[in-house]
Amino acid sequence: MKMALVHDYLTQKGGAERVFELLCRQFPDADIYTSLYSPEDTIDVGERPVYTTKLQAIPGASKNFRLLAPFYFPAFEALDLKKYDLIISSTTSFAKSVIKRPDAYHVCFCHNITRFLWDTHTYIDQYRRYKALMPIIEPVFQKLRQIDLTHAQKPDLYISNSTVVAERIQQIYKQPAITVNYPIDINQFEFSDQKEDFYLVSSRLLGYKRVDIVIEAFNWLGWPLIITGDGPERERLELAALSNISFLGHVSDEQRRSLMARAKAVIVTALEDYGLVPIEANASGTPVVAYGAGGVLDTQIPGKTGVFFYRQSPEALYRAMLKANNIQWNYRQIREHVLQNFTEDVFFKKVLTIIEENYGEYRGVA
Incomplete structure (x- = not known):
């Protein structure tokens, strides 16, 4: 054939x-x-x-x-x-x-x-x-x-x-x-159950990705946030961000893999048709805080692999971050979810x- x-x-x-x-x-x-x-x-x-x-x-x-x-x-x-x-x-x-x-x-x-x-x-x-x-x-x-x-x-x-x-x-x-x-290629991601004190956004910096929501919510929270990726929105977002937020721009696959594994959670605020980033985070043993619409409804289990918020607003994300911070995550179970399904x-x-x-x-x- x-x-x-x-x-x-x-x-x-x-x-x-x-x-x-x-x-x-x-x-x-x-x-x-x-x-x-x-x-x-x-x-x-x-x-x-x-x-x-x-x-x-x-x-x-x-x-x-x-x-x-x-x-x-x-x-x-x-x-x-x-x-x-x-x-x-x-x-x-x-x-x-x-x-x-x-x-x-x-x-x-x-x-x-x-x-x-x-x-x-x-x-x-x-x-x-x-x-x-x-x-x-x-x-x-x-x-x-x-x-x-x-x-x-x-x-x-x-x-x-x-x-x-x-x-x-x-x-x-x-x-x-x-x-x-x-x-995803599971071999491209490393598992860690030793999470460090920062949160991660891994995204192109485009308007529809709604990274502006994350900036405002983390300005209020004051928690450490790392943003990887580049795009036309970067300058505007950097001007709005306080000192607890770091922009790394484009990073190597190795650095991105390490950040995914060490982050307390990966944040996704866009409405995605599917979205590989939440699965990549889970493969690293990392929970996801995501806008609860689109592809994540197929890939995430609320309370087990991630937390949803249902309005694309900084207030809704703020509340979701507080909820995620109070959950005792089973990091190995999060990775197992990917091994069984993705x-x-x-x-x-x-x-x-x-x-x-x-x-x-x-x-x-x-």
Whole structure:
């Protein structure tokens, strides 16, 4: 069986790319396709060649990939994938639009519906430099929404990372999705039951991440807080923070791993479609204080692995921090939660069973 792996673009190293990296490792003989590839800025796919679209030839495309939105659908359609029996796409937007043979099978790992089309104003708020382009963007997006709906009918099977995303796929694309919570590489995190006197935020500093809530709550608490990650909000956040709050910017994987293991808790204030950070914290034996909506509802057990707050406000987080501080956490139990539910072995056992059952049924051999 000839297999292809397809991802939207390999120009960054976010959660979707980390999942695609796992797929590449699980299927070492599969060919890899993407629209744009910047190897120095993204995941390690080993020695295999990465086949790209014609967009790769555009100067500066990898750095300004978001501006090419109208061109991705035809670029993916132009890829010649006729020789493949099984296509696995990994997408939040465009890779689902590839064309297969009529007798081939297309499994789509859908990390979300196309957010910039279906939740445009929230998306633009994250990238404020694009706000001035809204009068131009909106008419284009109206057309792209219809194109997106058409391409969303191409996959034979959708696998979503969370129940929230599965509901969106059903609501917008009118397609059923099987939810399989995405894993982490457990070997990349170290366990410690010796927690130190600080709390941790590990996040890109974007508006929707709502790190401003953490700043204000910790200004009141006066507790030590370390923030890792960078982004356009950093300067504003630093100006609002008191001396108990430290900004480290981008840190190495080793330093991040150490901070995760030693922190009293990791704080997540964004509404995430899924979110790997809470699972990574739990893998380190560290509880999570999280906004109780979205993906964390699939991954956290209140009172066992974390504490939820239900309004994105400093007051709600403040109360949640006091509650978390009074819980006698079982750090080994927190890590065991990940070992039982979110390892690569658990993930691929579920995924391979789903693919075999559905692919076999599709070919009339089940």
